[in-house]
Amino acid sequence: xxxxxxxxxxxxxxxxxxxxxxxxxxxxxxxxxxxxxxxxxxxxxxxxxxxxxxxxxxxxxxxxxxxxxxxxxxxxxxxxxxxxxxxxxxxxxxxxxxxxxxxxxx
Numbered sequence: 001x002x003x004x005x006x007x008x009x010x011x012x013x014x015x016x017x018x019x020x021x022x023x024x025x026x027x028x029x030x031x032x033x034x035x036x037x038x039x040x041x042x043x044x045x046x047x048x049x050x051x052x053x054x055x056x057x058x059x060x061x062x063x064x065x066x067x068x069x070x071x072x073x074x075x076x077x078x079x080x081x082x083x084x085x086x087x088x089x090x091x092x093x094x095x096x097x098x099x100x101x102x103x104x105x106x
Contacts, residue, residue, distance in 0.1 A: 013084050016083065
């Protein structure tokens with residue numbers, strides 16, 4: 001029974017790792033497509049720093065989406081830490097039980 005729970009925790013952590021990796025890449029891309037508040041590098045080289053490819057109200061929408069994705073990333077990271085911690089505790093308890101039974105049998 002203990003091994004089945006530990007196996008589930010391992011698979012759950014693996015699935016969460018994949019989801020977190022994809023969410024991280026999406027968050028990076030989301031931050032990169034946002035319009036900067038200042039001129040930034042584009043302004044330094046004479047480019048148009050204030051224009052946005054998605055319209056003038058797109059900055060507000062991207063900011064809200066970024067905050068939501070970042071919050072989801074933080075929550076999933078905390079869930080994964082708890083899941084991995086439980087997995088390691090289950091594995092150490094599962095390994096300790098047979099050793100204790102072997103000591104009692106002698």
